[in-house]
Amino acid sequence: MIVYDVENFPNPLRVRIALAEKNALDAVTFQPVDVMNGEHRREAFLNKNPFAGVPVLELDDGTYIAECTAITEYIDHHFAGPSLTGETAKERAVISMMQRRAETQVLDAIATYFHHATDGLGPALETYQNIDWGQKQHTRALAGLAYFDNILAEQPYVAGEAFTMADITLWCGLVFGGFCNVSIPGDLTHLQAWYERVAKRPSIAA
Structure with a gap:
């Protein structure tokens, strides 16, 4: 799995904390996106997320998941550990x-x-x-x-x-x-x- 993000930006930070809570930081590769130079608005990135936001999670089958809540839901259900999204x-x-x-x-x-x-x-x-x-x-x-x-x-x-x-x-x-x-x-x-x-x-x- 690949996470396209900008380290220490608030929304990417949400995903990194979720991964850390599940002891799964080492299970993904982080790919920096040069937001300050507009990389998020170029065609290659827009193909991953047409709304030009980070982070984006790329699964091993090529699926792209954007939006922090959706990414956190995936992380929570994919990795073992205490639930971040609830069980009941x-x-x-x-x-x-x-x-x-x-x-x-x-x-x-x-x-x-x-x-x-x-x-x-x-x-x-x-x-x-x-x-x-x-x-x-x-x-x-x-x-x-x-x-x-x-x-x-x-x-x-x-x-x-x-x-x-x-x-x-x-x-x-x-x-x-x-x-x-x-x-x-x-x-x-x-x-x-x-x-x-x-x-x-x-x-x-x-």
Whole structure:
């Protein structure tokens, strides 16, 4: 298997953490994509993912899987180890719900703020920007952080008692936030405690 990605970009980081949680980092080959020079927008890459995003997982039979949730689902079911996506119908539904909320309310909101209301990846790649929309997403992200602080006041992880892909998504959103100055407000103590605890997991600390 091959993972086409950019090391330390937020969405590729989600997949790398999932692989680490399943002790499967050595089972794949990582192929860097030169996003800063537009490689993701060239025909060779668009044949793998017509939406020009990383990461992309290439299976041994030539199948390409894009979108982090889909890649994580594949990783979780393909490799042995604790489940990241749930085992019962209820677990799967709750994890999927909370993962989606972490994605839309935090990670994607921060990403939109970054690409629209800051210099982002630079003028060569940021060909359209709407500053007002970016600032609105900054506000949305802060509301998302407050929401998850309330969730984590009642339970140890985003979707309940176990670490799942929902935690991975929220973690990567906060890492991205730190990069573009969207930090955890000081009064969100439950979210901060969760962040510090998750930072010590081997899959992340490494």
